[in-house]
Amino acid sequence: MRFLPLGVLALLALATPALALSGGDTMQAWAGASSADKDTLLRKLDAAGGGDASRDRVRSCLDDTSKTAGHSSLSISDVAKACAEQSARENI
Secondary structure (H helix, E strand, O other), rough: OOOOHHHHHHHHHHHHHOOOOOOOOOHHHHHHHHHHHHHHHHHHOOOOOHHHHHHHHHHHHHHHHHHHOOOOOEEEEHHHHHHHHHHOOOOO
């Protein structure tokens, strides 16, 4: 009888959708995330303080970084911060 509740919990865990992308996730998670999840995270990180153009530049930077060898283990929030700073410098 003990195994039935554990089996039900295991099935529920498998049926539960994956958690949304977060700033603490790695760039590898960014690379595999949906466009909607990426947009949601950018809004949460407020990486678009400069508006849509800034958000587009930060997202492009994140996309490029996620494809760069050796960067897959970096946290999204750290890379987003660097991308936002770079975007601000280029916008001057």
